[in-house]
Amino acid sequence: MTWSIQEAGLHVRDQDELIHFCDVPSYAEFRQRCLIPNRPCILPRALVAHWDVIHSNCWASNGSSASETQHVNWEALKWHYGTHVSPVVVARLDRTSCKVQEDRSDMTISNAVDLIQAFRRGDLADVRSIYIKDWHLIRQLRSSTCGQPGTKEPYVVPEIFADDWMNNVSTRDCSGGQDAQQDDFRFVYAGTCGSQTLLHRDVYTSYSWSTNVVGVKKWFLLPPHTIPALRRFPRVSTSPLIPDIDTLLCTLNEADRKDYPHLADALAHMQVITQHAHETIFIPSNWYHQVHNLTDCISINRNWCNSHNIASLYHSIVQELQHVEQSLCDVREILANKPCSTHHDSKREFYALVQDVAVKDAGWAWHAFWQMLLRNLTSLPTEPALRPHVAWMSQQLLPLTHDFEHREDARWLDPVIRTTAQTCKSLLDAMVEQCQFLEAQQRTEKHAGDQEEHEGKLPVNG
The missing domain is CATH 2.60.120.650 (Cupin)
Structure with a gap:
């Protein structure tokens, strides 16, 4: 054929x-x-x-x-x-x-x-x-x-x-x-x-x-x-x-x-x-x-991108970083055996290098990703009618913040990156709490309204 x-x-x-x-x-x-x-x-x-x-x-x-x-x-x-x-x-x-x-x-x-x-x-x-x-x-x-x-x-x-x-x-x-x-x-x-x-x-x-x-x-x-x-x-x-x-x-x-x-x-x-x-x-x-x-x-x-495909971006960055780490395995060993270098020093130096290489290869790494999230959480790009509800958006993003917290490289990255990711998590937690508060308030108001309507329909005894 x-x-x-x-x-x-x-x-x-x-x-x-x-x-x-x-x-x-x-x-x-x-x-x-x-x-x-x-x-x-x-x-x-x-x-x-x-x-x-x-x-x-x-x-x-x-x-x-x-x-x-x-x-x-x-x-x-x-x-x-x-x-x-x-x-x-x-x-x-x-x-x-x-x-x-x-x-x-x-x-x-x-x-x-x-x-x-x-x-x-x-x-x-x-x-x-x-x-x-x-x-x-x-x-x-x-x-x-x-x-x-x-x-x-x-x-x-x-x-x-x-x-x-x-x-x-x-x-x-x-x-x-x-x-x-x-x-x-x-x-x-x-x-x-x-x-x-x-x-x-x-x-x-x-x-x-x-x-x-x-x-x-x-x-x-x-x-x-x-x-x-x-x-x-x-x-x-x-x-x-x-x-x-x-x-x-x-x-x-x-x-x-x-x-x-x-x-x-x-x-x-x-x-x-x-x-x-x-x-x-x-x-x-x-x-x-x-x-x-x-x-x-x-x-x-x-x-x-937005909250619909942000998880895909996150995992593609993870994959890119894994590939970079594999390509630098010999460098990792050299840094670990460098004289006068502590274990912590070699870890920080290696993961900083991985970030630099990823940025040169693909244009992005963790710094740009978390800065983008922070910018959009503090200044949403459009009106509510043209984006998902905040609660839905938070459901997509919070798992990413939890995953990042437990990543090996996150422990050794520039503190600015870790702080930015933590700020994003705090903002998302606050958004979830606000949504839950508003939903509870709406349920209370609806219940009160239903109660008033029910009482208004009760027969009046003369």
Whole structure:
């Protein structure tokens, strides 16, 4: 049998199948159908029709309202955001190996657009695609326009995504405080036809949403239960994963294949989705995905999380730290045997190193995680109607604080991290007590009301 993409999705489970919403769902519907079951969806154009960048067509070359016929206005990006800096991935054909290799470097949007225009003219024979990735447009825009009246941002976050703990920072990113320095997860991607992002899951299993402002994308989605099938050795969590969809198909068609024994199962559960201009896709927690730009594209993307998937983030950090510890086992031994070093000193030094390596590898570790929780517990990101009840939220978070208290590494971490985690636990305990008090008060008031109503109905003896 010859395997092809036509075999994709033959056995997709009902609970995994992507939902196409014809109308914009309420937060309650989105929560029940997508957040709680961790299910992907495509949201209609009406979700973002009010965005300035949509109704003005300022990123589209022809200004037409017919979104399917629009093209990227590269010169407009250069004009408005030319001084912004972003990573740019250039895919080139290596003449020696006949393989496409990607080079990633930071450059200004102005220089990136010049490169794209040269590519479009055919001046760069070896280049196959150019992709502006992870462009922190909002952060740089706020920094450059701080204090200027009437500054309008290109988009606003849809209400159904407003419960966003990863980007719950001050709207005044230019204030020079902590918010101005910390990373955020608000991106713009702008790429030529054929550019792509290979198979991956989002940082620490966070959610993502992505709106196509201009262009058409193809998505390949794989649910969490297929992850072992993507591994070279399915039962080994550190085993290499198949890097992309082309390699997956090529490997399946190898006659003498011994590795990746369950790839066919992954293919059978993979969904291939086309996302059109002005549509928004929601990628759930821990779903692997690959993205191809079928045309020149610009999209607005955010990674985000909240109490629905915070446990998944926590356990993915635990897993990352375990992998780092295993990779540093020789360093642990060296530190333990270092002259003039106590047992406590070596423990503190080792676990501090593990945190540093995890941050360099994945961008996060315990400090950022507990700081994020503390920030969102003290300043919730949205109104009550657009997030779960505090009692439900506490039920998701308290087990994480208890687990962290009993972790071996927690004993030796920077006291600031331990204090932050303990503060989160205290805040959650207080929230639970407050909820219990209010519930008891409501029961008392209801009982008193029922009693009065009952007494009012008793016959009066003359």
